[in-house]
Amino acid sequence: TFSGLIQLGDLSLPLLADGAPEAIGDHEFLIPSGDVTVVHPLGTTEFYRHGWNSWSPSGWRRLDEAPLRIYDSPQRLLTADDARNDTPHAHSGSAVGAIAVGDGEIILLGALGLGAPRVGATATTLWGTLEEAGAQWYLARGPEQAVFDRYAALLAERLGSRRRRAGRVWCSWYSFYEGISEQLVAETVAGLGDLPFDVVQLDDGWERSVGDWEANDRFPSGMAATAGLIADAGFRPGLWLAPLIALPDSEFATTRSHLLVQGPDGRPLVAGYNWGGPYYALDTTHDEVRTHLRELFTRVVGWGFRYLKLDFMYAGALEGARRAPVHREAAYRDAIALIRETVGDDVYLLGCGVPMLPSAGIFDGVRVGPDVAAFWENAERPGDPTGVGARNAFLASIHRSWLRPLFETDPDVVYFRRRRSLLDEDQRRLLEDVATVLGFKSTSDPVAWLTPDEAAELRTWLERREEVSQQARYVFRIDDRLVDLGAFV
Ligand code: 9PG
Structure with missing residues (x-):
């Protein structure tokens, strides 16, 4: 296990993980598969929640708002999201999550593979878990679009991507x-x-x-x-x-x-x-x-x-x-x-x-x-x-x-x-x-x-x-x- 500080821009944050992070660029790291917790000072900032399947909710919510999820219907939850990993009272989503730092910057934590990865946040932590170990994590700080672009590029490298177009x-x-x-x-x-x-x-x-x-x-x-x-x-x-x-x-x-x-x-x-x-x-x-x-x-x-x-x-x-x-x-x-x-x-x-x-x-x-x-x-x-x-x-x-x-x-x-x-x-x-x-x-x-x-x-x-x-x-x-x-x- 690893427990130490990780430098993300001007923030030096405590990180707990199953192994040591490896820097792959300025303010970006690969973290070995397993559970990850990053402690942050951003309080009830905005959290990006990513849904599991096509129909699942995705979007930004402040951490002092109610979590973005399907309420009031276990049947709907089973059909339209990852019911097994739902957190009724906490903010979490599938595979990737991010918190807003301010000035258009975010800290993103995203899995680079399968195993039903889950990412959530509280006013003091950004965390990731996996049902089955295997996938590495990507942790980065930077301008919102640039960080998501980089995460998507890494996913494409590992999972593949297709360029065929449907047309109209x-x-x-x-x-x-x-x-x-x-x-x-x-x-x-x-x-x-x-x-x-x-x-x-x-x-x-x-x-x-x-x-x-x-x-x-x-x-x-x-x-x-x-x-x-x-x-x-x-x-x-x-x-x-x-x-x-x-x-x-x-x-x-x-x-x-x-x-x-x-x-x-x-x-x-x-x-x-x-x-x-x-x-x-x-x-x-x-x-x-x-x-x-x-x-x-x-x-x-x-x-x-x-x-x-x-x-x-x-x-x-x-x-x-x-x-x-x-x-x-x-x-x-x-x-x-x-x-x-x-x-x-x-x-x-x-x-x-x-x-x-x-x-x-x-x-x-x-x-x-x-x-x-x-x-x-x-x-x-x-x-x-x-x-x-x-x-x-x-x-x-x-x-x-x-x-x-x-x-x-x-x-x-x-x-x-x-x-x-x-x-x-x-x-x-x-x-x-x-x-x-x-x-x-x-x-x-x-x-x-x-x-x-x-x-x-x-x-x-x-x-x-x-x-x-x-x-x-x-x-x-x-x-x-x-x-x-x-x-x-
Ligand atoms: C055909 C439709 C259309 C449509 C699809 C899908 O969450 N749900 O319970 C749920 C039910 C049906 C549904 C989507 C979600 O519609 O998205 O475009 O093909 O099936 O039956």
């Missing part, structure tokens, strides 16, 4: 939800005309059941026919799947229950709640599941899909009883590596509901916030920063722009329609700017729902290639426009 995506979810059919898809694709989309992605609603990945009755010609129709119209066919979970009444769960992760009671582990009830997780360390995943992805790529939105993936990284005794985040990473190996390098993989660090180097793009909606505030769930809505999606996403060196960061769709939307013009425009800043452009609006002016706005936005630079935490320059998103935080 039309997604079916935020207009039709589960109500898609091959007829509706055909009409919608025809309506897109020559709008410069690269991908048309079918979302949830095509499958027989979550777990049973075959076309349902609304796609009587089969999925290859729909993929062909999209490709013939000049777009890359995209498809949504949640390959690591199964609903209790799916054929998969009822006939192959021995392939599900088990909970402490020996029953299938409840991995989360959606579609009106609980769902289970596949044990990806089981050979039969690995075979199943290879067959599934060979089939889907065989249908002609070249862009896959893989959702609810965190379920493969929950604690539970699996065949092989590997740490949950390692089991997850092995599973997505198997999927990548099966689909090859040319299929774009968008992760949704994925744990962030374990997805680096394998997913091309990652959703970095909860679901957007055509309204601003989620009034039904005031204690839940992961509730669907434009405000929550914006807040989480903007605090994750630093992840861009690892994968494309998807803040979810932008609305151009004014019909069937409660967003005011500032809120709608904000979503446009956030998507531009994060570098991922998608919408769900069918052209039939747009006025000619709205369709023209959409075309202009899709065609534009902006120059974006960050000036401060919430201030960006988009071409010659200075955009201050801080007004919405």
Whole structure:
């Protein structure tokens, strides 16, 4: 163990760790794996909290405010954050955390690998823990953006990063939800005309059941026919799947229950709640599941899909009883590596509901916030920063722009329609700017729902290639426009 002082700029801070720090630059250190505590004099300064999966809350809170987390619902917590490491009365988050020093500087502590790292802060300490040792820590002080950039670069070195770009995506979810059919898809694709989309992605609603990945009755010609129709119209066919979970009444769960992760009671582990009830997780360390995943992805790529939105993936990284005794985040990473190996390098993989660090180097793009909606505030769930809505999606996403060196960061769709939307013009425009800043452009609006002016706005936005630079935490320059998103935080 190590106990001594560490110099971070003008601060000389007591450090407790499982080994001695190694300086790798001015005010930056590597610290051996294990528990870390840094004692600081900054009191109830601001703390940066990073969520575990795509939907989990990320952002800055003063340490004398209530912690940023999901309140009042264990079910929501299980689905939308790392419930196992939640700290109801303390500020903490996943993998990385930071405290504000003043004058735009921060002290950041971040893990450089997996093992469910947790970072938290109190008015006197910044601390890090790991469920499983292995990952080193990075500790640094400096200007906020520079320190996050450096941390992301180190992560990219160790976990890998992918440079493939999705292009501009039309997604079916935020207009039709589960109500898609091959007829509706055909009409919608025809309506897109020559709008410069690269991908048309079918979302949830095509499958027989979550777990049973075959076309349902609304796609009587089969999925290859729909993929062909999209490709013939000049777009890359995209498809949504949640390959690591199964609903209790799916054929998969009822006939192959021995392939599900088990909970402490020996029953299938409840991995989360959606579609009106609980769902289970596949044990990806089981050979039969690995075979199943290879067959599934060979089939889907065989249908002609070249862009896959893989959702609810965190379920493969929950604690539970699996065949092989590997740490949950390692089991997850092995599973997505198997999927990548099966689909090859040319299929774009968008992760949704994925744990962030374990997805680096394998997913091309990652959703970095909860679901957007055509309204601003989620009034039904005031204690839940992961509730669907434009405000929550914006807040989480903007605090994750630093992840861009690892994968494309998807803040979810932008609305151009004014019909069937409660967003005011500032809120709608904000979503446009956030998507531009994060570098991922998608919408769900069918052209039939747009006025000619709205369709023209959409075309202009899709065609534009902006120059974006960050000036401060919430201030960006988009071409010659200075955009201050801080007004919405
Ligand atoms: C399809 C949808 C869309 C959407 C995804 C995902 O935390 N939750 O309980 C939770 C449930 C559903 C959800 C997100 C979070 O939506 O994000 O884009 O693909 O599935 O069912």
